[in-house]
Amino acid sequence: MYLSEYSGPIHAWVRRHFPGTTVEHRALILAEEAGEAVRCVSKMVTGSRGTPEEWRAKLYEEIGDVFIALAALAVYADIDFDQAVEDRWVTIEARDPHAIR
Numbered sequence: 437m438y439l440s441e442y443s444g445p446i447h448a449w450v451r452r453h454f455p456g457t458t459v460e461h462r463a464l465i466l467a468e469e470a471g472e473a474v475r476c477v478s479k480m481v482t483g484s485r486g487t488p489e490e491w492r493a494k495l496y497e498e499i500g501d502v503f504i505a506l507a508a509l510a511v512y513a514d515i516d517f518d519q520a521v522e523d524r525w526v527t528i529e530a531r532d533p534h535a536i537r
């Protein structure tokens with residue numbers, strides 16, 4: 437499944453499970469999920485309350501959560517997620533075309 441194919445199912449999932457959600461709420465959820473991912477990195481580095489391997493496994497989940505939250509925010513902001521990523525990547529790639537591909 438390509439990343440672009442997740443936008444539709446994520447939109448349907450959010451509408452079904454979180455009716456009345458606003459773009460502001462989706463932005464807060466993204467921040468929450470990003471914070472959870474950062475917490476995993478912090479714990480992974482310090483080895484606090486679990487092994488680095490356990491925190492890395494949790495980080496794996498949180499990275500998925502961040503992607504889903506980001507895709508949902510794009511839906512609620514009426515932004516084409518794939519196009520936004522593609523447009524930004526073209527810009528980033530142009531900065532250093534020799535380092536990429």
Ligand SMILES: [Mg+2]
Pocket residue numbers: 469472497498501
């Ligand atoms: Mg999470």
